[in-house]
Amino acid sequence: MRGMRTSTTGSVLRLRSVPGSRLACIGALMACFLLSACGSGSSSSVSSGQSETSTQTSGAAALAADARSAATGDIPDNQNFLTYRNASPGFSIVYPEGWTVKQSGSEVTFKDKNNLVRIAIGRGSAPTPAAVQAQLATLKRSNPTILAGTPQTIALKSGPAVKITYTTQSAPNPVTGKSVTLMVDRYELARGGQVATIDLGTPTGVDNVDAYKKMVASYRWG
Numbered sequence: 176m177r178g179m180r181t182s183t184t185g186s187v188l189r190l191r192s193v194p195g196s197r198l199a200c201i202g203a204l205m206a207c208f209l210l211s212a213c214g215s216g217s218s219s220s221v222s223s224g225q226s227e228t229s230t231q232t233s234g235a236a237a238l239a240a241d242a243r244s245a246a247t248g249d250i251p252d253n254q255n256f257l258t259y260r261n262a263s264p265g266f267s268i269v270y271p272e273g274w275t276v277k278q279s280g281s282e283v284t285f286k287d288k289n290n291l292v293r294i295a296i297g298r299g300s301a302p303t304p305a306a307v308q309a310q311l312a313t314l315k316r317s318n319p320t321i322l323a324g325t326p327q328t329i330a331l332k333s334g335p336a337v338k339i340t341y342t343t344q345s346a347p348n349p350v351t352g353k354s355v356t357l358m359v360d361r362y363e364l365a366r367g368g369q370v371a372t373i374d375l376g377t378p379t380g381v382d383n384v385d386a387y388k389k390m391v392a393s394y395r396w397g
Contacts (some may be wrong), residue, residue: 235282235295237314237321237341238376240355242348247288247378250386258393259283264296264369269393271386289355290383291376292390299370302337302363304328311341320344329362333394336364342379360387366396 256269259276261283270276270285270292277284281296304326311323326339338360345355359376373394375387 235293235297235372235374237311237318237343238291238293238357238359238374239318239343240289240291240345240357240376240378242345242351242353242355244288244355247290247381249382250290252385254386256389256393259285265397266294266296266371267393267395267397268294268373269390289357289376289378290381291357291374292387293374293376294394295372295374297370297372298368299365300368301335301365302370304337304339307337307339307361307363311339318343331362331364331394332392333396334364334366336362338362360391362391364394369396371396 250271255272257272258267258269260267261278261281264281271287274285274287274290277286283294285292307326308323311321315321315323320343321341323339323341326337329336329338340358340360343357343359345357347354356379357376358379359374362371362373362375364371364373371394373391375383375390377383377387
């Protein structure tokens with residue numbers, strides 16, 4: 176089948192035939208144009224959604240005890256401390272001698288039974304009480320045992336920080352069925368686009384207040 180096109184010369188109207196193959200090419204080009212326009216709009220929408228997700232920030236995961244661990248005691252008053260240094264991202268802190276140290280990237284954990292201290296370094300702006308409270312609310316969705324207090328701004332030697340206290344419940348011991356409640360002091364502080372989250376956890380009934388104050392006060396950037 177052939178399409179028709181017209182041309183005029185003076186007052187005479189002439190009809191010229193257009194080959195079917197040329198019509199098919201024109202139709203294909205128009206179809207490609209329409210598909211490209213629709214695809215472009217869809218891609219823009221997905222990209223926008225991914226951008227919004229990537230800008231959301233969440234805090235480090237909450238600490239939790241292990242109910243299978245041996246009984247945990249207080250850190251002795253005469254406890255000796257060592258200095259831990261992490262060249263990248265760059266920080267130092269003292270910790271009790273004899274504790275297990277486990278480093279994974281920009282995160283380090285110090286552990287003795289259910290005495291747990293963890294430092295996680297991430298990117299972000301200076302924390303605020305509202306932002307820290309929102310982080311704990313988000314963590315509570317995946318761990319309903321979290322009970323958080325009211326965050327407050329404090330001053331550390333390494334700079335201003337936000338402190339919040341929360342508790343978590345461990346999974347039950349498979350033999351005794353008992354769980355361990357961990358009380359955690361969380362400190363968040365920032366410098367140069369980096370945010371440090373310091374969690375210091377102690378099972379209820381154990382007193383590590385002085386030792387943990389010593390640890391968090393020793394934190395330094397660089």
